[in-house]
Amino acid sequence: MNRSNDLTTMPAFSSVFYEITALLLVAAAVGALALKLRQPLIVAFIAVGIAVGPAGLGWVASRDQVDLLAALGIALLLFVVGLKLDLHLIRSLGPVALATGLGQVAFTSIIGYLIALALGLDHIPAVYVAVALTFSSTIIIVKLLSDKREIDALHGRIAVGFLIVQDVVVIVAMIVLSAFGVATGEAASRLWVDIGLVVVKGVGMLAGLGLVMRYLLPPLLRGLARSPELLVLFAVAWAVALASLGDYLGLSKEVGAFLAGVSIASTPYREAISTRLVTLRDFLLLFFFVSLGAQLDLRLLGDQLWPSVVLSLFVLIGNPLIVMVIMGAMGYRKRTGFLAGLTVAQISEFSLVFAALGLSLGHIDPDTLGLITLVGLVTIGLSTYLILYSHPIYDWIAPWLGVFERHVPHREQAFENAARPDTPVDVILFGLGRFGDGIARALRSQGVSVLGVDFDPQASAAWRREGLAAVYGDAEDPEFTATLPLARARWVVCAIPQREANLALQHALRAHAYGGKVALTAHSADDARLFEAAGADLVLRPFAAAAERTADTLLASLRPAAQRDG
16 A cells, blocks of 8 residues: 555545535535525525635635536436326326427517617627526426425426426527537538437437336336335436436436436336435535535626616516416416416526526627626525415415416316326225235225335235235335325324334324324334324234234133033
């Protein structure tokens, strides 16, 4: 071992480690302050980035490491989004996502261009400003909707759909600008060739992914699901691998990670994977928001206050309005259109990347970049509050939104009818072993509807093969519990005898305001008393009950015949 080499590399490692340590401490302190003041953590973390970045204290020197962690967080975020969109959902929501996404892009580009000209910008900078205003932040919106548990709501699914459409548009736009930025006629003539190559690569990636989904992933996931840790590790590796492939093919890391999630969305393991990745995703996204704040140069913003106010108001008001118009015309309710429309009331981190590309190509100057940056700060900050408080805002202005709803919102009604379950769920049963299986079959024989939950993929799969309702999940995962139809279940029964599983489930049900009754399974009298103190409505003791029945049978056989007859 070369000790001199170890000593020379140690300071570099230490400095990065100390820098990340300081960054985490500052983020935790500012986040705690924001939480106390009831401010969104996203804005707090962007403020941390500004404070520790070049415009502030200048602490972020290890940009490569921070950007790497931010990229991993983005990949996991888009992967989890993809997990929520199975193929049936994409088929049902594809038309509205495409129409809303393209319609909003066209409206914002045209009107934004006219506003930019009116503010005194030249034609080329006005085009850049207009196009930058069209992109909304998929990353920020998905984070907010996930925190509000609205990513699975109809408006959340539609919003994710048209945000993905916007991401595809920005990729194409950047390809076009890169071609125009080269001063040779040969490069300009290859513009359509470059776009065609991207389309071919995208189709090829989708075709290959379809084969993997059909033949490779199902058996592979069944084998990996025996180990929860290995299943999660594979999910992270799969997300990062397809993100890298998407980036290599020119489709962006975001698109690749999203498709990785979609490829697993139709499997029975998606909820177990997504809920276990939430904490890791949120931790890594901290670095994205800090990195975003660190990239903002406040020195470029001073002369752009008035134009930024005008453009910010246009984004905050105009973008939601056009989404509401399109969705209302397509047959969705005004509430759905309003909640989905608020998700486009800001510009994206892609807008800043787009503007930086224009600066590098010589199409715009630093003042235009500063204008787009300031609009991004204003709209991201304000739209965060709009989304967080979307429901009270809607209740306040709902009487004036009738113009955005057709007399019969036929498309939303059809979606609700298709999504409505055929049968109710009377009992949610955790644990499909011998005890749980016996309970479930006895209940079903009496006409009770049972939804089985088990972390053994073979047990849940065996139930589904018999035509019974079953999902793969963990009783100790509180995030997974929230994905179950708790509102329709009269009982939640845990047939797992482990103390920790029962207590974790009881705590999760209380946290999610479950209004039905709970039955827990105890091995011992101490556990039974503990579960009763925790609020269980019924404590099951299978071993004690079996022992009592066995003892009764033996005692009956030991009594004299005359005593039995009597």
